[in-house]
Amino acid sequence: MLKLYGVPLSQPFRSVAWALLLKQCPFKAVVTVPFLADKPFGSKHESYKSRTKARSDRIPMLQDGTFYLVESPAILCYLCESRGWMDLYGPPGSQRKALIDSYMHWHHSGTRGIASLVAPYLIPGGSHGPRDKELHRAHQLLKQLESGWLHPDENYIVGNEISIADLLCYEELAQSSMTGLIDLADYPAIQSWMQRMEQQPFFEEVHLGLKTLGLLSESNDRPLNQRLQAATKAGLAGLEKAQAGFVSGGSQSASKL
Numbered sequence: 663m664l665k666l667y668g669v670p671l672s673q674p675f676r677s678v679a680w681a682l683l684l685k686q687c688p689f690k691a692v693v694t695v696p697f698l699a700d701k702p703f704g705s706k707h708e709s710y711k712s713r714t715k716a717r718s719d720r721i722p723m724l725q726d727g728t729f730y731l732v733e734s735p736a737i738l739c740y741l742c743e744s745r746g747w748m749d750l751y752g753p754p755g756s757q758r759k760a761l762i763d764s765y766m767h768w769h770h771s772g773t774r775g776i777a778s779l780v781a782p783y784l785i786p787g788g789s790h791g792p793r794d795k796e797l798h799r800a801h802q803l804l805k806q807l808e809s810g811w812l813h814p815d816e817n818y819i820v821g822n823e824i825s826i827a828d829l830l831c832y833e834e835l836a837q838s839s840m841t842g843l844i845d846l847a848d849y850p851a852i853q854s855w856m857q858r859m860e861q862q863p864f865f866e867e868v869h870l871g872l873k874t875l876g877l878l879s880e881s882n883d884r885p886l887n888q889r890l891q892a893a894t895k896a897g898l899a900g901l902e903k904a905q906a907g908f909v910s911g912g913s914q915s916a917s918k919l
């Protein structure tokens with residue numbers, strides 16, 4: 663069975679997990695907590711790092727047999743190509759695939775930048791004060807999504823079918839909007855597209871962790887580390903619940919959406 667290392671509160675981890683669920687491809691989520699390098703279990707300890715062969719110590723990481731892969735877009739491309747999930751990507755040489763690739767190259771320096779609003783809450787010792795510079799940058803990026811990547815004639819980032827580009831993009835926006843750190847009221851195209859994403863199978867299960875975490879924009883009596891732990895637990899339960907109905911051994915059979 664495939665293994666996916668990471669935590670459900672990580673945006674790129676959720677993108678990959680959602681793709682696996684959409685395709686009813688069984689996987690085991692292996693809790694690997696970023697920023698906890700000194701913890702021997704369930705964190706980025708030496709055994710995790712040795713598996714990445716020092717290419718990167720970030721999560722998510724996919725394990726497929728003895729093969730290990732980091733970087734969520736590369737993981738998603740690998741899964742689509744190795745399992746024949748061409749509806750989520752696009753046949754080699756196709757313009758659909760080229761446009762999805764185009765978004766994914768932009769994603770790292772684009773939408774991913776919005777994560778800087780949430781990161782301080784998830785990093786031990788991070789400061790939670792106003793983040794005007796990050797907010798300004800986030801709105802610049804949102805404008806590029808609103809009037810650029812989200813084409814008015816298309817339901818998704820590329821065409822009228824969901825792709826791995828949408829999964830990557832959605833998770834970055836969900837991280838900030840579901841925690842109340844950004845207001846999307848001025849972005850109608852983004853809002854409509856997000857609503858379409860929220861109609862996709864397994865939306866609830868994939869976002870149980872984020873929903874359990876709740877608003878970061880408001881004060882909360884519960885210590886943040888307790889909330890993060892509860893959210894991680896709920897997120898993992900969501901992924902298990904989603905897989906409970908899978909037919910065993912269905913990893914290679916690409917179910918169509």
Ligand SMILES: N[C@@H](CCC(=O)N[C@@H](CS)C(=O)NCC(=O)O)C(=O)O
Binds near residue numbers: 770
């Ligand atoms: N470009 C990578 C980004 C991965 C990433 O930033 N992961 C974060 C958690 S969401 C992480 O591992 N941070 C810990 C660190 O940088 O040490 C991807 O798309 O997979």
